[in-house]
Every structure is written in C-alpha cells, then in structure tokens.
Amino acid sequence: MARTGSAPTRARHVRDELRDELLVGRYRPGERLPVAAVAEHFTVSVTVAREALMMLASDGLVVSEPQAGFRVIELSTEHLVDLTSVRVDIDCIALRRSVTQAGLPWESAALAAHHTLASTPMYHEDEPGVSRAWSAAHTEFHRALVAGCGSRILLELRDRLWDASTMYRSWSAEVHRTCGRDVAREHRELLDAALARDADRAVELLAAHISRTTELVLEHRARAAKEDEDAEAVG
Structure with missing residues (x-):
C-alpha cells in the first residue's frame, strides 16, 4: 500500500517499522539491507528507504558502508560486553534518580507497565523467540522504571543502548526458553524495590x-561455537 505524507514523515514511519522488525530478530546479524529491497518491502521510494536506513545507522542498529550500502550490525562479544557495561551505568543512574526524586505519577506508570508485562505471554506459537507483544511490554516496563529521572538527554542515551541490546536478546531468544530463568520474578522484585524507594x-x-x-x-554463543568446531572436526 502506498504511503502518504511528506518524505521525512514517510522515512520516519519506515524507520519505526523496520526498527521493530530488527528488534524482534527478523534479520540475521550482518545481513545486507539493499535500499531497493527496503523500498519495495515498505512501498516507498528509494530516497525514503535510504533516509530511513540512515536514521537506523544513527541509532546504531545498522551499519552504513561506503559503496556497499547498509547491513544489520554484527554479533560481537566485545561489543556486547562493552554495551552491557555502559547500559548498567546509564540505567542505574536513571533508576536511582527516579527512585529518589519521582512522584506518584511515576509510581502509577511503573505499576501499570508491570501489570501489562505480567499479563502478556512471553512466547507465541506463531512467532520465533519472544512475542512482539511481550517485547513491547518489556520495553515499556523498563522505560517506565527510569522515566522519572528528570533528564531527557539521559533517557535518549539509555533508549539507544536499550535498542542495541534488544537485538542481541532477540538473536539468542531460544536460550531464554531453556535456561530456567524466572524473568517474571526478577521484574516483580525490581518493581517492589523501586516502589519501596530502596x-x-x-x-x-x-x-x-x-x-x-x-x-x-x-x-549460548560459546556453546554454539564449540558445536561448530566439533562438527568441523568430525567432518
């Protein structure tokens, strides 16, 4: 279906929809994203598709390569470890500020976001990995916890780091099905501590x-690499 509106508006719509597809793992790490293919997929012009991909490159979700176009970011242990370290620092600063200075509206929003998350199934038989609905609710819950920090710049930085880490989680979603981790309990305990102002x-x-x-x-990556090595040795 053809899209209406100005080119910048169409580009933002494509960026948002492609971002959602990236965050739920619809594309493989390092997969090429030809501008023409993106334009056809979203029924927009090549110019609009290129602008949307440039936005995603600025967000750190895709990489722009001279003469080669765009591709999804690669899986990198070094990048993930670095990303996690910075995420912990930024998220914890924002959470501490929210817990110590936010008011009743923040509490209400956090409670509502947790209720939605707790009521949303994590997996759906028609979707690989976690469901899109759960992923969206998970994002909103964690965003609600830090939303009372009082800093737009801090939240923008935190959101960008969140998106990059979400892609890693999506690419390794199967590990969460089998690890026996009680994510729901972790979320409840986190909410309880925040609302207790601890x-x-x-x-x-x-x-x-x-x-x-x-x-x-x-x-999960280490096991997969070991299995590949063993398979090559047998072959």
Whole structure:
C-alpha cells in the first residue's frame, strides 16, 4: 500500500517499522539491507528507504558502508560486553534518580507497565523467540522504571543502548526458553524495590538483571561455537 505524507514523515514511519522488525530478530546479524529491497518491502521510494536506513545507522542498529550500502550490525562479544557495561551505568543512574526524586505519577506508570508485562505471554506459537507483544511490554516496563529521572538527554542515551541490546536478546531468544530463568520474578522484585524507594536495592537488582541476560547470551554463543568446531572436526 502506498504511503502518504511528506518524505521525512514517510522515512520516519519506515524507520519505526523496520526498527521493530530488527528488534524482534527478523534479520540475521550482518545481513545486507539493499535500499531497493527496503523500498519495495515498505512501498516507498528509494530516497525514503535510504533516509530511513540512515536514521537506523544513527541509532546504531545498522551499519552504513561506503559503496556497499547498509547491513544489520554484527554479533560481537566485545561489543556486547562493552554495551552491557555502559547500559548498567546509564540505567542505574536513571533508576536511582527516579527512585529518589519521582512522584506518584511515576509510581502509577511503573505499576501499570508491570501489570501489562505480567499479563502478556512471553512466547507465541506463531512467532520465533519472544512475542512482539511481550517485547513491547518489556520495553515499556523498563522505560517506565527510569522515566522519572528528570533528564531527557539521559533517557535518549539509555533508549539507544536499550535498542542495541534488544537485538542481541532477540538473536539468542531460544536460550531464554531453556535456561530456567524466572524473568517474571526478577521484574516483580525490581518493581517492589523501586516502589519501596530502596534505591540501593533497586539498582543492585537492575544491574544483576541486565548482566545476567548478557551472561546467558555469551554462554549460548560459546556453546554454539564449540558445536561448530566439533562438527568441523568430525567432518
């Protein structure tokens, strides 16, 4: 279906829709994103598609390569470890500020976001990995926890880091089905500490929550690499 509106508006729509597809793992790490193919997929001009991809490159979700176009970011252990370290720092600063200075509207929003998350199934039989609905609710819950920090710049930086880490989680989604981790309990405990205005406890739980996800992803990658090596040795 052809899209209406100005070119910048169409580009933002394409950026948002392609971003959603990236965040749920619809594309493989390093997969090329030809401008013409993106334009056809979203029924827009090549110019609009290129602008949308440039926006995603600025967001750190795709890479722009001279003479080669665009591709999805690669899986990188070094990048993930660095990303996680910075995420812990930024998210914990924002959470501590929210817990110590935000008012009743912040509490209400956090409670509502958690209710939505807790009521949304994490997996759907028709979708690989976590469901898009759960992924969206998960994003909103974590965003609600830090939304009372009082800094737009801090939140913008935090959101960009969140998107990059979401792609890693999506690419290793199967590990979360089998690891036996009680993510729902972690979220409840995090909410309880935040609403109790226990900043130290809330920050401790959030840091552990973020770090545990990265540990699982890295463990999954290490096992997959070992299996590939064993298969090559047998072959």
